Amino acid sequence: MSDGGQAPGVGGGPPGDSWTKRLFRLREEPPYYVRILLGVSSVGLLLLVWGGMTSGDIPEHRAISPAVLPSLGETAQSLPRLFGERGLIASIAASLTRVFLGFGLACVIGIPFGMLAGAWRPLNAFVTPLVIFGRNIPIAALIPLTLMWFGIDETQKVMFLFIATVPFVFSSAASAVVAIHQRYVETAQTLGASSWQVFRKVLAPLALPQVFTDQRQLFGLAFGYIMLAELVNAKRGLGFLIQMSQKRSQPEDILMILVIIGLLAWLIDKTLSWFQRGLFPYRRDL
Amino acid sequence: MSEDAPVPFKDADALIKEIDAAAKADPPPAAPDRDAAPPAPEVTVVAAGGEAPAPAAAPSGRPAIVEFKHVTKTYGDGPKAFTAIKDVHFRIEDIPGKGEFICVLGPSGCGKSTVLRLIAGLGPQHPPTTGEVLVDGRPVVGPGADRGMVFQDYTSFDHMTVEDNVAFGLACRGVGKAERIGQAHGWIDKVGLSVKNDARKYPHQLSGGMRQRVAIARTLILSPRIILMDEPFGALDPSTRMQMQDNLVALWRDLEATVFFVTHSIEEAVYLGDRVHILSSSPGTLLREITVPPPDRPAHAMQRDPRFLEYVFDIRDTIETLEASRRAGDD
Numbered sequence: 001m002s003d004g005g006q007a008p009g010v011g012g013g014p015p016g017d018s019w020t021k022r023l024f025r026l027r028e029e030p031p032y033y034v035r036i037l038l039g040v041s042s043v044g045l046l047l048l049v050w051g052g053m054t055s056g057d058i059p060e061h062r063a064i065s066p067a068v069l070p071s072l073g074e075t076a077q078s079l080p081r082l083f084g085e086r087g088l089i090a091s092i093a094a095s096l097t098r099v100f101l102g103f104g105l106a107c108v109i110g111i112p113f114g115m116l117a118g119a120w121r122p123l124n125a126f127v128t129p130l131v132i133f134g135r136n137i138p139i140a141a142l143i144p145l146t147l148m149w150f151g152i153d154e155t156q157k158v159m160f161l162f163i164a165t166v167p168f169v170f171s172s173a174a175s176a177v178v179a180i181h182q183r184y185v186e187t188a189q190t191l192g193a194s195s196w197q198v199f200r201k202v203l204a205p206l207a208l209p210q211v212f213t214d215q216r217q218l219f220g221l222a223f224g225y226i227m228l229a230e231l232v233n234a235k236r237g238l239g240f241l242i243q244m245s246q247k248r249s250q251p252e253d254i255l256m257i258l259v260i261i262g263l264l265a266w267l268i269d270k271t272l273s274w275f276q277r278g279l280f281p282y283r284r285d286l
Numbered sequence: 287m288s289e290d291a292p293v294p295f296k297d298a299d300a301l302i303k304e305i306d307a308a309a310k311a312d313p314p315p316a317a318p319d320r321d322a323a324p325p326a327p328e329v330t331v332v333a334a335g336g337e338a339p340a341p342a343a344a345p346s347g348r349p350a351i352v353e354f355k356h357v358t359k360t361y362g363d364g365p366k367a368f369t370a371i372k373d374v375h376f377r378i379e380d381i382p383g384k385g386e387f388i389c390v391l392g393p394s395g396c397g398k399s400t401v402l403r404l405i406a407g408l409g410p411q412h413p414p415t416t417g418e419v420l421v422d423g424r425p426v427v428g429p430g431a432d433r434g435m436v437f438q439d440y441t442s443f444d445h446m447t448v449e450d451n452v453a454f455g456l457a458c459r460g461v462g463k464a465e466r467i468g469q470a471h472g473w474i475d476k477v478g479l480s481v482k483n484d485a486r487k488y489p490h491q492l493s494g495g496m497r498q499r500v501a502i503a504r505t506l507i508l509s510p511r512i513i514l515m516d517e518p519f520g521a522l523d524p525s526t527r528m529q530m531q532d533n534l535v536a537l538w539r540d541l542e543a544t545v546f547f548v549t550h551s552i553e554e555a556v557y558l559g560d561r562v563h564i565l566s567s568s569p570g571t572l573l574r575e576i577t578v579p580p581p582d583r584p585a586h587a588m589q590r591d592p593r594f595l596e597y598v599f600d601i602r603d604t605i606e607t608l609e610a611s612r613r614a615g616d617d
């Protein structure tokens with residue numbers, strides 16, 4: 001980490017610089033362990049602030065009352081209860097199943113149609129008003145509506161997610177195809193490819209990595225939405241669990257569930273990103 | 287470097303004489319005399335827009351391989367209308383068993399790509415606003431594998447390995463996997479890449495020059511009658527560029543294809559071409575067609591030959607004179 005007596009490079013470029021200078025270099029990714037360290041320290045900082053605000057032997061000594069923000073210890077103690085009597089695993093399974101079904105359906109329908117619409121723009125023009133409408137529906141209005149249309153069972157949750165996410169999936173897939181440089185199409189055409197061959201062999205595969213990246217992000221959206229749906233008329237699910245915790249005045253349960261949701265989302269994203277790298281070896285930037 | 291001294295090619299003089307004879311006995315241009323009034327270039331000259339002289343080797347009723355009939359391309363209309371090329375008129379004969387290598391020279395923005403894309407049938411350049419673009423006597427209606435195109439950038443299908451890139455056109459024709467990969471390997475080798483090391487690589491693992499080799503192989507594997515190349519070596523460093531020129535010359539000899547090669551390097555045009563088409567600055571018109579000796583030595587040797595340089599200087603002077611008189615005419 002020391003300068004090692006090397007002459008500084010012109011313009012502060014080469015690795016002879018001190019590590020502080022290197023931290024501030026534009027667009028340069030720090031080494032793996034530095035990245036981990038930085039990430040851990042942001043979480044650590046949050047915990048530190050949290051711990052500080054909730055320290056004190058008796059509630060009156062705390063900066064924030066335990067009814068508002070429980071201490072770290074109290075939050076950790078909710079773990080056995082959550083896994084035990086409150087059935088956290090079953091709720092996680094219920095929520096994830098709904099997301100996979102609802103968002104999965106949105107992908108199965110939205111991605112092919114979106115990609116086709118990106119390639120055949122009249123189709124895009126035809127669907128665009130619906131998509132804009134769909135992306136701007138107040139999500140809160142969709143819950144009562146889907147309850148009336150699909151009842152109070154799983155179908156309602158899945159369809160709610162589908163309707164809420166399919167416009168986003170569609171337009172992300174369409175833009176990914178639109179963004180592919182026309183040169184690729186022209187090259188394929190001068191090599192004798194038919195329109196369908198250009199789509200299938202060039203446009204679609206070139207757009208897929210971006211489509212995949214977009215769906216990774218939208219998955220987060222879907223995961224957030226499902227808890228919303230679970231606030232109403234649900235018997236299982238993370239949203240339901242959170243709502244019950246509120247009714248029982250157990251903020252430490254809510255916090256713990258949020259931590260677990262965060263970990264879960266991170267784990268799923270890592271898995272997807274691992275798949276993505278395997279699926280698209282030609283994109284070294286993923 | 288020392289062995290790069292201008293070693294006269296053994297038969298250079300004989301060859302050039304032969305070529306000159308073939309080029310309707312045009313003598314090589316005299317050393318340019320910058321003080322004298324601009325000499326009329328002593329080469330085959332076709333006035334733009336004028337009636338092209340009866341083609342020298344007009345074969346019995348064969349349609350021209352490429353013909354532009356007073357082609358004008360205007361983008362947009364009303365006050366925003368912009369004319370990219372104006373009244374471009376020329377004819378490239380279909381000489382049996384041998385294609386011609388046409389280099390298109392001109393300042394940037396003069397409409398070189400427009401001319402190429404009109405032949406390729408690519409929009410929005412295609413179709414022309416007025417005039418006709420004929421290939422083999424028939425109007426161009428759209429792109430096709432008979433007119434291969436090599437671009438300067440975005441040339442590789444990034445999701446395919448080198449061999450799949452090269453085999454792309456064959457795959458579109460429905461050629462079986464083993465057969466097309468076999469052919470692709472042949473072409474990977476011909477363009478100077480290594481089947482063993484490069485065939486399974488993805489484009490992002492290749493240098494710019496290697497990618498252009500892939501693009502050339504991918505086009506030539508389909509044996510197109512016409513090969514359109516839009517500044518294919520424009521982004522390459524000079525020495526890679528010369529290697530690519532040599533490779534292209536060697537490949538083209540076996541091809542019997544007509545090549546349109548756009549460049550703004552006069553050296554490149556004179557080296558590669560049988561003929562150089564000079565376009566004026568925007569709106570592009572065809573100012574001159576100049577016959578030049580075809581390459582008979584590796585690029586680095588030929589491009590330092592004084593005779594070669596005479597051609598280069600002469601064309602440079604011609605362009606300057608033509609541009610000057612055109613500007614004078616405009617005022």
Ligand SMILES: Nc1ncnc2c1ncn2[C@@H]1O[C@H](COP(=O)(O)OP(=O)(O)O)[C@@H](O)[C@H]1O
Nearest residue numbers: 361370393394395396397398399400401410568
């Ligand atoms: N689609 C287009 N719309 C409007 N102007 C265009 C379009 N394409 C090209 N041009 C203009 O036509 C002129 C010729 O373009 P181009 O053939 O690409 O020139 P070159 O290849 O010689 O550099 C340029 O001035 C360019 O700006």
Ligand SMILES: [Mg+2]
Nearest residue numbers: 398399400516
């Ligand atoms: Mg151009």
